[in-house]
Amino acid sequence: MVVYRLWFYLLVMVGITIFSPFLMIGSLKESWYNIYFSGARWWGIFVLFGMGYWPKIDRQVRYKKSENYMFVSNHTSMMDIMLMLYAANRPFVFVGKKELSKIPLFGYFYKRGCILVDRSDPSSRRDVYAQAQKRLKAGLSICIFPEGGVPDPSIELSPFKDGAFRLAIEHKIPIAPMTFLDNKKRFPYAFFEGSVGRMRVIMHEFLPTAHLEIEDRRVLKDQTRTVILEALRADAVSKN
Numbered sequence: 562m563v564v565y566r567l568w569f570y571l572l573v574m575v576g577i578t579i580f581s582p583f584l585m586i587g588s589l590k591e592s593w594y595n596i597y598f599s600g601a602r603w604w605g606i607f608v609l610f611g612m613g614y615w616p617k618i619d620r621q622v623r624y625k626k627s628e629n630y631m632f633v634s635n636h637t638s639m640m641d642i643m644l645m646l647y648a649a650n651r652p653f654v655f656v657g658k659k660e661l662s663k664i665p666l667f668g669y670f671y672k673r674g675c676i677l678v679d680r681s682d683p684s685s686r687r688d689v690y691a692q693a694q695k696r697l698k699a700g701l702s703i704c705i706f707p708e709g710g711v712p713d714p715s716i717e718l719s720p721f722k723d724g725a726f727r728l729a730i731e732h733k734i735p736i737a738p739m740t741f742l743d744n745k746k747r748f749p750y751a752f753f754e755g756s757v758g759r760m761r762v763i764m765h766e767f768l769p770t771a772h773l774e775i776e777d778r779r780v781l782k783d784q785t786r787t788v789i790l791e792a793l794r795a796d797a798v799s800k801n
Contacts, residue, residue, distance in 0.1 A: 562753045569612060569639075569748070576607040577666055588673035594701065597674050598652040605646035613757030614640070614747060616647050620764050622737070624651055629702045630737040630767070631729040635718055635789050636706035638744035640760070645704055648739060648762045653702035656689055656724075658710070676703075690728065697732045707782070714749055718790045726778040726785070735767035738785050740792040763792050 577584070580600040587597025609616065624630065632649055634641065642655070655675045662672040676692045693703050705728075707721035729736050742761040749755060765788050773781060 562755060565755055566752055569608070572608045572611040574666055576604040576611075577670060579607070580604045581670070584670045584674070588670065591699065594654075594674070594699075595652050601670075601674060602646045602650075605643035609640070609643045609647060609760070612640070612748070614760045615758075616644060616760050616762060618648055618762045618764060621766050622764055624649070624737065626651065629697055629700065629732070629734045631725050631734055632702060632704040632737050632739065633707050633721075633725050633785060633789075634739040634741055635793065636708050636710070637714070637741065638748045638750070640744050640748040641706065641741060644741060644744060644760055644762060645739070648764065649702070649704065649737075651702060653704045654693075654696045656693065656703060656705045689724070693728050694732070697728070697734065702734075702737075703728065707785070714745060714751065717793060718786065721782045721786045723778050723782060726782045727775060730770045730773045730775055730778055730781065733771045735769050736781065736785050737767055738765045738788050739763065740765065740789045742793070742796050761796075765789075765792070 580603050583596055583600025583603070587593045587595070587600060630651075630653070632645065632653055634645065645655075656678060657671070657675045659677040659679045662668040662677060664671070676689055676696070678689045697703060703725070705725035707725045708719040709722045726736070740763040742763065743758065744760060747756060747758060747760055768781060768784055768788075770781065
């Protein structure tokens with residue numbers, strides 16, 4: 562499994578090199594972000610299939626090109642980024658950990674196309690809102706993993722943080738929840754574990770926010786978490 566893990570890092574770097582023209586050009590101007598996103602999405606697909614994964618998507622909804630969304634999902638694997646790029650299939654901006662920007666080569670392009678947050682710094686969290694609002698006004702969607710980081714693998718689904726739901730309500734955009742059913746098994750953070758195979762995604766019905774006020778964010782947060790948690794539990798029961 563060490564070889565499999567090293568193969569992943571090789572694919573990440575080779576993919577960035579291959580698609581770097583799109584990433585570089587698209588990062589020069591904010592109005593060219595769609596070019597950047599195309600490069601990032603093809604990079605994600607390159608890594609997914611290069612690792613021997615084939616996504617299988619249960620589409621309960623269809624995303625409309627004319628609308629923005631707040632994409633959220635459970636977060637259990639480094640492969641979540643690639644699978645989200647594959648599944649969403651429309652330009653969006655990740656809100657991600659600042660620490661990842663320190664990774665050689667990957668970090669260079671990561672910080673150019675993502676909204677970075679230092680969770681230990683309150684001012685950084687405030688800046689995230691300002692940057693996200695700017696991107697939403699530019700017609701882009703946002704993706705946040707609301708668990709606020711990768712949880713202990715023994716935890717089924719960590720409590721969600723408020724940020725994604727506050728933003729969605731403020732901008733009156735629907736929550737677009739997804740459940741990643743296999744990522745924890747296929748490519749966990751445990752270095753010596755992992756396997757090839759399918760990666761199933763459930764794209765759940767939207768949770769609208771047009772009728773909500775900011776004080777409703779916790780209710781919306783709990784509703785979203787329940788949707789994802791019930792899907793995880795139903796899948797676990799079906800395997801027994």
